[in-house]
Amino acid sequence: MIQKKICMLGPTGVGKTSLVKQYVEGIFSEKYLTSIGVKIDKKQVERNGSTVQLMLWDMEGIDRYCGFNPRYLRGASSFFIIVDQTRYQSLVEGIEVYQLAREANPKAHAVLVVNKVDLPATSHWSRSELEPYENHFANVFYTSAKTGESVEDMFEFVAFGES
Amino acid sequence: MDKQDAPQHGEDDSSKVAEASLDKVRQLLFGQDDRYLAPSVDKQVRQSVSGVVSEALIERERKDGSVNKILVPLVERSIDRSIEVNRDKIVGSLYPLVGSLVRKAVSAFLVDFVEKTNNIIESSFSVRGAMWRFRAWQAGIRYSDYVAAQIYQYKIDQLLIIHRETGTLLVSVAADESKAQDADLLSSMLVAINDFVADAITQSASSESSLHEVKTDAVTLQIKVGPEAILVAAVVGKLPPDVQVKLQTTLEEFHHFYNQPLAAYEGDNSEFQSAQGVLIDCLVSDKREAYRKPAGWKKIPVWLLLLALVGFGCVQVYQNIELTLLTNKLRDLDNPPGIIVNRVAENDGQIHISLLRDSAAMSATAWLAEKGIDANKVTISERPYLSVEPAIVQQKASQLIAEIPTLEVNLQSDSLLLSGQLSSQQWLALNQSLQKIPGIDALTIDSRALKISANQSLDVVQREALIQHYRNRITQFAVTFEVDASQLNATQLAHLGDLAQDILALQAILSDTGSAPKILIIGSSDQTGVASKNKALSAVRAEAVKRALVEQGVPSASLIATGIGELPIDNQSGRMVLFTLFPQSLLGAEDVEQ
Structure with a gap:
């Protein structure tokens, strides 16, 4: 069976853990997140008779006071940069996180996830804001952890390469 | 000088011309800068040099040592550069080799260490040590081996091999699949924890700390880290050194056999499933019972001894109970006539009886037998007495x-x-x-129905002794009365019956001589009351006694009753009837004098 290590990165409060919760039924306590900075869940995805097992490394929220352990990115097949469309600042921070992650793992696919699309976007936010960065990412998803919109798509994309 | 120089100048010019001509020819033949010649010469030279290069290097090194001086810096720089560029590759290639060398060195150290430990263990002494020594002897193994068995009880429940970089599971086996942890998540979490620890305590970028053991109350995770993969063993108990080495060897073999798949790994772990066979060999355990069980033939005497001890204990308890019951029974027995039991005691599993026995009584043994007691269980200590x-x-x-x-x-x-x-x-x-x-x-003793015939052969002494016997019995006889009483009760009448027998016997003896004895019956009273009345009462008492004797067969003529009234002695003794004999010849010398 194919296994893929997927990392969830992004500023604090953008909904990384909620996205994972929407997707899998975790067994580890979320205390792991605050203890060692990461919580791991797994999810098997099937398509056309082939199965891929995703090992989802949900990493602690990143801000100017708290970075992330670059070792957690080693061997990752893909990493999500998750931002919150209700906070423009999260996009700026997300791009900084992307740059750090890219240094730690130059080979992994990067996927941008704009979360909380069920809520109105900030007035500063428009999809054209993303255009300068889109070429850094293999794909961009607009999701809602609350409604589940495009959540499965983003994970299937990292599992099979296309949504 | 000029004449001499002129021909010389002419020779120089001609040689220059010739040289120039030769160059032109050379250029025509070999091309500009020997362009046509160089390839052929280079080829020739390579063949020539390759044939002698080894010998030439050796010869030059012998000659001035310059070869090493040139080569060593070059080689060092090359190795440094190679390590710098291909660090992981070199480590991966050297790992199995270095692992083997290190293992040999560690094994040698352990052998030495274990030998020293054995000596310490052999010479140590404690209560537990003494017990272990006994059990080791019982099991037929060396003491140090037994100690190791006590210390190294263990079981490997699950084995995982994890890809070091991604934390994904490559292959796993479990002794009991139903109890196995989720190997995929466990693998990733272990790698995450390892990364966390490494990030927290690693000092430099070039070296990286790794966890080697994670302990919980129930399970210990033994972690062996290789360049590409990590082996994790979930262990209950403590692994002995030889199993630790086995795990390390397994990881090295895994790297050796799966070198190519590891290098090309991109998440597909199907190629590593064939390693399960190797891992299953590592699911070892030591339950220690094998050391504990003594050999069958050695168990038999132990069990026999135990049975004998239990049997002996039961017999002792039974005997003690039986002894106590028997002792109590003896203490409760009524003494038979002529036997008095002084003491019954238990001592040293025997019952001892101390008793007094009249010679006319039955024997003590017969008495016990009559009561259903085995005399062999009793020691009898007997002393005589008169019952x-x-x-x-x-x-x-x-x-x-x-x-x-x-x-x-x-x-x-x-x-x-x-x-x-x-x-x-x-x-x-x-x-x-x-x-x-x-x-x-x-x-x-009622002898009234006895017929005593006179015996002529009775000599004087015998006759006198017989008379004296009866005289004493008659004169020592007395009948007492209550205050103001003259009636005889049944006891008094019975005693008067005996007196009558004595009087009759005395008459029988005296009949040979023709003399008839007279018995004076003297009544008396105490000093209370009127003296005249007392005198009359004393006479009445004497008459009552006389009547009783007559009723018992004594001739009335042989009896004289009289009352003497008050006797000047204490009041109780004064109320009585006394007896004396007539004639005086029947009295002894002392009586006569009185």
């Missing part, structure tokens, strides 16, 4: 009477009724013997 119990007195009297065949005896509760015939001599002897029996006074 005055009526049964024993009767028995002794019966034995004496039985010696005279003409006599018959009828035993009553408190009397012997004699019948039959015997001479006065026999009667005298029998009477003397009977009087020697202790307690005979309590027994009434």
